[in-house]
Amino acid sequence: MNKKELKEVLLLPIKCYSPLLSLIMFSSLTRTFSSRSSYAKLATRLYNQKVLHVREKQPDEQIEYIRTIEKNTQNWVSVKNEILSKRGNVNQKNIDSVMLKSMTTARNFDAALSFTKHLQSSSEELPLGTINSILGLYYEIEKTTKLSKDQKKFILDSYKNLYDKYKVLDYTTCEKLLHALCIINEWEKALKVLNDIHLSTVPSHSAYSTLIATFFKLNKKKNAFLLIEESLQHKRPLQENAYEEWMNYILRKFKDKKVIAKHMDDLFSHVAKYCAIVPLQTANKLKEFYSSMNWDAQFSRIKKVDGECSSCKVKLEHLSLSDEEFNTLQKNVKEKLIMGSDLFLKTSPQELKRFLDFIEATAPYDLVLDGLNIAYSAGMTPHREKLFLLNNVIDHFLKHKKRILLLGRQHMLGWHKKSLDQIMRKTCSFFTEDISQDDPYFITAAILSGPHTDLVSKDLLRGHSFQLQNESLRLVFKRWQWQHQWMVFLNVHKGFVVQPPLTFTPCPQKKDDTWHLPFNNEVISSTAQVNDGTPDLYSWICLRRK
Template sequence: MKKVFYIGKTIYNRTTNSYLSNSVRYLSTQTFELTKRPLKVEKEYKFIKADIVPSVISDRKIATIEDWKAIRDKLLKSECLKLLEEIKISSDPGAGAYSAIASSAFTNGENELGWKLLNEAISDKNRSPLPRSYLSYLEQCEKISSVAAFVVEVEKLFEFFKQHDIKCDDEVAENIDRIYKKFNRNPKITRIDARGSCLNCKQKLNKFELSQNEFENLKNAILKNVIVGKNVFYRTTPSELKHFQEFVADMKQYDVVIDGLNVAYCIGTKQSPSIFVSLLASVVKHFASHNKKILVLGRTHMQKWPRKNWNYITENADTFLAESLSQDDPYLLYCALNSGLNTIIVTKDLMRSHLFKLKDPKLKVLFNQWLMQSQYQLKYVDNRGRVFFKYPLPYIRTPQKHKDCWHLPLIEDYESSQDKWLCLK
């Protein structure tokens, strides 16, 4: 006797991304709801096309497993993709919508469609796919009988992670670990030592290497899309912009570019101006003692800080002070990029909002890696004025392959400061 499922209900709100996401959950084999009564499908599910329903649903308005698969497969392509296009007319589909359809595509063996949607989400729409899309793909990989075929398919996921610099969340990492063990492989959640070597396999991870040509391409893309892109200077006065242009026209190359307020506020914004200027002066002193050419970017109100330390800053570093309401991130990026590949940037700001303005996926990855390898993050200044930084890692924290071994970074746990990796041999 065939097992029978009654078709459940979904939320209907065509104007939201959640409708599409919920509709796809309804269409997938994993999430449809079992009810206690037959439902009149054509009446209660207006989004199902009339020409689809009669061919796959019996007169009693219930679906067998085989019938359900036919409904799912047809609706996946006809309705969900159509709804995705409809959403694009008035807004951008969210990560949930893309992930839901991609997840169902992988579940139904439509891998090409799944990857197409995930690449569109992350490359064109700056939407980070949700873990469930990766989990659905892993479920299909787990069904493969041949170890060699499994490796080929699962490495497509790892290459996607590498291409877009994606870190695994715990659930995805745990599933990869479990499936690898099922295929008699040797996965291990581990750490990387201070020299950049994996504690599990002893392989040394790659350093960040950016050619001069890549740097110039990155620099030009950032200047075009971030610095002088649409509305970047919408809070900057014409006179200030002119002042900055005059400043950079004669700007020398700096070894260090400091985000003044970010450093000053490293222990909070409730401190006194004397604390703010003392912290900034200590950082300037640290680099000045190493004969570095220093630029401090800040705001005009910083000139009102206690005179002694402020005078030390201006005597040992060049300064550019923007108006208090201006955006200073574009100035910081411009000056750092103009100073060259090896310039140190002192800030805790990850500048993710600027990353999203780059369209090319490769440039996004390069920008993020360049920033991570150039960035010194102030941790604290002790009572003797000694400065302690979080320095760039001696390796790039991105998915990478060495011979037959993959290393996948996990999403950072900022509370425990643990740098966890998945080592896959």
């Protein structure tokens, strides 16, 4: 058999109609020939692409049919039989819940309500999945239309019956039930459900924000504020519905513009305290509202070089850590990250002691360099080239008379000896075991060295900030990082570029009578850009009293 004939045989399964038959034929044929054959490899690649293409082109016929259901459908038994006769994953057990979810997602509420009425007319007990789907349907309907008495009764009955039957509810049921209870203002029952979610996991962003919104809607400001604190401790920032009801509460309770502005400042102070990013819908409403108050309300950008607002030309301030904040951060690094139960320096006790003794004996430093991170900025180059870049970066900082601690891995000691010796003569140096995580070392070294020590690394340090259990402390760590972290990038024309820390704090701020707030612009956030840990500076709102 010549090469052309072999290729035709190997590509034959791709032309087959049935993917299963193709797989059987192809597996048999490829076992016949050597796995080293380039033609066999080519056929394998083409076959995989073809099968994936076939699968992508085959839509779920059942879901497609559900989407075509009209609102005046009468014979639901016939509709269900038609769905079950088509190809897909819907079966006799899950068909009711899947139909309701699909119609709710498509906002085909009339058909979904008709089907719900059909299900409720049966004498059979509704499965849990179907109950959850009905609760989800009612939650979506209430956003635009008031629920009927029967629909409200179904929510209350579901709450009672489910707890009578199961005592403890699963996460999905709790989430659906909580949202449904909130739309009928049953906040006490919803709060019980929220607490039950904590038995297995953390409630969702939507669960927290929906209940917070309900508290504001019912004028229960104290309850709302308590739950806001809890939600943020669980890293669940507020969603648009919570902000909207908070604003509605202020506008409902107060009429004088100056008093309204004062209480809106409370909302902004919350945003600033937690360095929160408001949703785009909230930003639009704030712009509209403050424009109606005769303020200058504009969307703006913040200049990365100096923090200047493109609208009002005011510069964001550099919110330095206070002595108390830094001491608290340093104390937690010692107690939580090193000595406590949250130990994350994955190393031997002997190496950890050697490292801490070294820091105590040689600190303070002006800079802590992440040697491996900087060296590998040179890409897939020989070790000598990596050390050449590292040496140039060190020389850059030595020109400014900086005292440097270089942290690396022990395998770097096997790199080009002459180059490495030259580097080590210029710095204090510590090399961790290869099995250790080196990035926690330079974070610890920089913080233990003192409030004036900076670090140089492109590592964004996200994972390590989460080791600090307190949300306020995580924000202090983030501010410290913005103010102390340098980064090294390679540039085709300029060689290496050293990016200094920010000269401002990219958090919500008030200066005189002007507020600057970041908002979540999904369009900007989804565009490709270098991620250097700096928040989005293109999506801010500037609110300035005229």
